[in-house]
Amino acid sequence: MSAEDFNRYDSMKLFMHHIYEFQKGVRSLVLCTMCRTCAALVCERLDRLGIAHLIRPVTENKVNLYFGERACLETVRAFGRKPLNELTPEEDFMLGAMLGYDITLQCERFCKRKGRPA
Numbered sequence: 001m002s003a004e005d006f007n008r009y010d011s012m013k014l015f016m017h018h019i020y021e022f023q024k025g026v027r028s029l030v031l032c033t034m035c036r037t038c039a040a041l042v043c044e045r046l047d048r049l050g051i052a053h054l055i056r057p058v059t060e061n062k063v064n065l066y067f068g069e070r071a072c073l074e075t076v077r078a079f080g081r082k083p084l085n086e087l088t089p090e091e092d093f094m095l096g097a098m099l100g101y102d103i104t105l106q107c108e109r110f111c112k113r114k115g116r117p118a
Contacts, residue, residue, distance in 0.1 A: 011032075011034055011038060012038070012041075012042075014032070015032060015034075015042055018030040018032065018067075019045075019046075019049065019051070019067075022051065022067065022068055026100075027068065027099075027100055028068050028069045028072050028098060028100075029066060029067075029068035029069065029072035029073070029076075029098045029099055029100075030066065030067050030068055030099070031064060031065070031066050031095075031099055032064070032065045032067075033058060033062055033063070033064050033065075034062065034063065034065060035061055035062060035063075036061060036062070036063055039055060039063045039065050042065060043055070043065070046067055051067050051068070052067065052068070052069070052070045052073050053065060053066060053067035053073070054066045054067070054073045054076060054077065056076075056081060058083070064084070072098050075094065075098065076095065076098075079091050079095070089110050089113035089114050090110075092109070092110070092113065093106055093107075093109070093110045096109070
């Protein structure tokens with residue numbers, strides 16, 4: 001197995017774990033960065049499972065694939081097609097919270113991005 005095949009295998013294992021967590025209610029929104037080929041395969045699986053998803057380009061070869069609750073995906077759509085590094089501090093905070101990141105760390109990140117002491 002080549003290193004590239006191994007990385008794809010690992011990515012697919014992680015993806016399946018994210019689906020499991022979403023279906024069990026552990027997560028409402030999942031974000032995966034992957035190659036376009038993997039994203040096409042993953043989207044087929046999500047479609048078969050009836051799980052809503054959204055793709056946003058990162059580079060020519062990579063995409064950010066979001067999947068989960070429709071309300072969360074609509075919120076991500078409201079951010080527009082901006083790259084993640086161009087999100088406002090408020091959008092960044094909302095996305096991190098929706099992805100289940102530690103809320104205290106998100107607050108510290110928000111304060112830092114706003115130039116305020118935490």
